[in-house]
Amino acid sequence: MNRMPVEPPRIPRRNTGVTPSPPFRDRLMALSTNLRPAAWTRSGIAGGATIALFGWLLACAGAAGGADEVRAGAQDYRLSGEFGLSVHQVGDSIVVRWMTDALVEGSLEVTTGAGDVVHRDATEAWTSHRSAFATPAEDSIQLHYGDADARHRTWIHLAERDPRPVRITGVDSLFVMADIHGEYDQMVGILQNAGLIDEELRWTGGERHLVALGDMMSRGAEVTPVLWFLYRLEREAEASGGRVHIVLGNHEIMVMLSDLRYVHYREMWLATSYGLGYDRMFDPRESILGRWLTEAPAMLQVDDILLAHGGVSSDQLAFTVESHRDTLAAYMAEDLFHRWGDTTAFFDIDSITFNRRVDFFWGDRSVFWYRGYSDSDTLTAELDSVLEHFDSRIHVMGHTPVPGIREVYDGRMILANPLPLGDEILLLVRSEEEGRWRGERFRAEGPPLPLEVGHPEG
Structure with a gap:
């Protein structure tokens, strides 16, 4: 049996203006100089150990550098209800963990749809x-x-579901919300202003479609309630004839693969309070939210609109949206995926097979990471080949922060990740006369705004 060590991911480096908390990040960056091997290679074992340890150290650095400070800081955040809920199915048991705002006795009652306890x-x-x-x-x-x-009340769904559809037709109004990053209040405000939810946070969007275009996780303080909210809203929208579509981004993949460098300390504190590692909070094998996330695709096609968190590069032309979904699901079901950060694990896998998975999840031209279209205005030929292959007219991506949701490449590409993070949502409405899509953007307050045009300078 051959041991294939998990190497450090080839993560594209870019200054997004959001970094782990200093000064502890700087201190650990200095410490990492002493931990880093002379060279990271696919055949070396040290790289995998280093990235697992380094990711954990940086996550701790984001926790403001001390248990007392973390505990005090966490008290500044909401923790009760879905802000602190964690549910796992372990073997034949359901395990529920929750928080209360004070040192009081906890209470749990579990009922069926018929009201039986x-x-x-x-x-x-x-x-x-x-x-x-x-x-x-x-x-x-x-x-x-x-x-x-x-x-508090939360529905938990235990039955297995069919794979989510990745090719949707007959849509007239499509909302796209990219890179929420745990900004719960901002998300709620924008969805309310766009008319998709009411004051009770219930779906009021009717037959409209909403896409959460990846990176719900990391950076922000309230990832857990964001995920529970979308978990519920998905079913409410479907019951009303609409849809909420979840698309995975690089930060969901990072957390599930134990790279916790950008996890906010409130979230880390919550997991620690439960005696769990943060990645265990979203373990795809046992966590209710983790299982739900692994049902999501990384590419979605709505009529003639192609959506992915990162850009779809020409490296993806061997896929259809269905085959990409199926490949993603197959890779996430493998033991390698679940033990990616475990440097003691042994896998009977050849280097070609292993490297194919590294490129799929970490490659800078994968759908989780590609920034070519957002960083350059010279990739017209590549974009056109992708649109032609997927029979699409417009490509929408998140991942790269831009000052205002904007059209580039003469409207064939829309960059949907605004700065500040989670500040805007995209709406595309089909024009009955021209058969084309008209775009605008909503903020938490005020009327819709036209899309920005052109690549941001600099």
Whole structure:
């Protein structure tokens, strides 16, 4: 059996204006000089160990550099309800973890859709709580959790679902929200102003479609409630004839592969309070949210609009949107994916097969990372070949922050990741007369704005 060490990911370096918290980042960067081997190679073992350790150190650096500071800082954030909820299915049991705002006894009641109680528990006085029970036969259950005075409700769906569709037709209004990065309040404000949710945060978008174009995770403080919100909204929209489509970005992949360098300390503190590693919070094998994320594709086609978190480079022309989804699902089901950061693991895998997965998840021309179209205005031929292959008229991507959602390449490409992060949402409306799409952007307040035009200077 041959050991294939997991090498440091070839992550494209770019200054996005958002970095892990100094000064601890600088201190650990200096420390990493002593940890880094002389050369990172595909055949060396040290690289995998270094990146796993270095990612953990940087994640700790983002936690403001000390347990007391982290604990004090976390208290400045909301933690109860879905802001602190974690649910896992471990073997034949469901394990629920939740937070309360004070040192009080916790309360959990679990009901079926018919209202039958399948589990009831009271936990000892503390701020973090845990309760486990046998997995019920029902496809969906509702959690009623918190303390005796404050009860939150969250539906959990246990039944396996068919693969999400990646080719959608007959859409007249398409909203695209890229790079939320844990900015919960900003996300809610924009969706309300766009008329997609009401004051109770329920779907009011009717038959409209909303795409969350990757990078829901990392950087921001409230990733966990962002994910629970979208988890619920997806089902509400579908019940109303609309759809919420989740597309994976590089930061979802990074967390699931144990690269935690950009995780906010509130999120790290939450996992630590539960005795979990942060990547375990979203473990695709056991975490309810982790499983839900791994159902998502990395490319989506809505009529003649091609969407991906990073740009779709010409390296992807061997795929269809369906075959890319299926390849992603197959790779994420492998033991290699789940133990990517485990430098003690042994895998019976040849170098060609291994490197194919490295390029798929970490390559700078993969759909998670490619920035060519956002960084250059000279790739017309490549973009046109991609649009022709996928039978599309417009390509929408996030990933690269730009000052205002904008059209480039004469409207054939839309850059949908605004600065500040999560500040705008894209709306594309089909023109019945011309058969084309008209674009505008919403912020949390005010009327819609026209799209910016052209690559940003500098």
